[in-house]
Amino acid sequence: MRLTALLRPCVILGLTALTACGSLPPRTADTPATTTSAPPSAPLKIGIALGGGAAKGFAHIGVIKMLEANGFAPAVVSGTSAGSVVGALYASGMNAFELQEKAVSLDEAKIRDLQLSSGGLVQGQKLEDYVNQQVQRKPLEQLSKPFVAVATRLEDGARTVFARGNTGQAVRASSSVPGVFQPVRIGKHHYVDGGVVSPVPVDAARQLRADVVIAVDISSKARGKTPGDMLGTLNQSITIMGQKLGQAELERADVVIRPQVLDIGAADFSQRASAILEGEKAALAAMPQIRQRIAQLQAERDQAAHTAQQQAAAAQRQACLDQRSRLQKLAGMAGLDAACTAP
Numbered sequence: 056m057r058l059t060a061l062l063r064p065c066v067i068l069g070l071t072a073l074t075a076c077g078s079l080p081p082r083t084a085d086t087p088a089t090t091t092s093a094p095p096s097a098p099l100k101i102g103i104a105l106g107g108g109a110a111k112g113f114a115h116i117g118v119i120k121m122l123e124a125n126g127f128a129p130a131v132v133s134g135t136s137a138g139s140v141v142g143a144l145y146a147s148g149m150n151a152f153e154l155q156e157k158a159v160s161l162d163e164a165k166i167r168d169l170q171l172s173s174g175g176l177v178q179g180q181k182l183e184d185y186v187n188q189q190v191q192r193k194p195l196e197q198l199s200k201p202f203v204a205v206a207t208r209l210e211d212g213a214r215t216v217f218a219r220g221n222t223g224q225a226v227r228a229s230s231s232v233p234g235v236f237q238p239v240r241i242g243k244h245h246y247v248d249g250g251v252v253s254p255v256p257v258d259a260a261r262q263l264r265a266d267v268v269i270a271v272d273i274s275s276k277a278r279g280k281t282p283g284d285m286l287g288t289l290n291q292s293i294t295i296m297g298q299k300l301g302q303a304e305l306e307r308a309d310v311v312i313r314p315q316v317l318d319i320g321a322a323d324f325s326q327r328a329s330a331i332l333e334g335e336k337a338a339l340a341a342m343p344q345i346r347q348r349i350a351q352l353q354a355e356r357d358q359a360a361h362t363a364q365q366q367a368a369a370a371q372r373q374a375c376l377d378q379r380s381r382l383q384k385l386a387g388m389a390g391l392d393a394a395c396t397a398p
Contacts, residue, residue, distance in 0.1 A: 102265025105138025112137025117334020
């Protein structure tokens with residue numbers, strides 16, 4: 056027993072000498088220690104989904120204005136109908152104040168071309184030309200921010216997301232309210248307002264890989280009153296259908312902003328300043344919710360990144376342990392091999 060105790064130091068010294076070439080050199084005073092703290096994860100990509108609502112769409116400008124002012128400028132944009140008009144101009148590189156200047160100076164005659172037709176009273180070519188002029192004739196895929204316009208394929212009702220090609224034409228298709236605008240022919244198909252299938256295009260913003268989707272809902276709502284005539288009944292029925300259709304998609308947004316613009320008529324451009332102001336007020340009211348949601352998602356992303364780093368470090372150490380020689384493993388058992396450090 057005493058002989059074994061006397062030989063043990065010799066065995067340890069022998070293992071140390073044999074494994075010296077296969078181990079990492081010991082850290083000296085000139086070799087700084089390294090840490091494995093997790094790097095910060097990438098910031099969240101904010102997307103904004105701008106819904107349809109004709110002249111109510113000026114409210115979108117007020118919302119964007121407040122988002123920018125609070126450091127939450129959207130990185131990707133989706134738009135339906137009026138939302139596609141504002142969205143295209145914003146994605147082209149304009150900021151909220153430039154959008155407001157365009158709105159204030161907009162002459163309705165520049166975007167409205169009346170033409171008697173069985174398909175609708177407004178042709179829509181002027182709207183297409185106006186949008187293309189404002190975006191300097193850049194196609195959708197060349198805009199400063201990723202942007203898509205949602206329309207409805209008339210032949211089969213398919214939801215269509217335009218992400219490439221003629222920007223003005225895509226906006227025109229997205230804005231072609233049935234019975235008011237003539238359907239737009241693109242390729243073999245005809246397209247009408249995107250609000251028929253996607254009143255607020257939350258899913259389209261997700262398709263652009265937005266981590267956080269802020270939806271802006273300016274659609275008409277049933278007001279709890281019984282219509283007094285046939286036209287009113289038809290209009291209220293369409294409004295209810297739109298409400299039910301958009302409800303499920305809105306539930307997939309992170310935050311929903313609803314500017315109080317129900318009293319603004321669909322063609323009442325004289326209320327544009329009021330609509331912008333209502334957009335600002337609604338966005339400011341939603342700011343605490345936006346901050347909370349972004350902080351929550353960012354924390355979840357940081358935790359996921361930290362967990363992934365720990366798992367990678369553990370796998371790297373295990374691979375190191377598996378690749379050791381037999382002598383290094385014996386030295387490790389004796390606590391003399393520090394080549395594979397714990398994560």
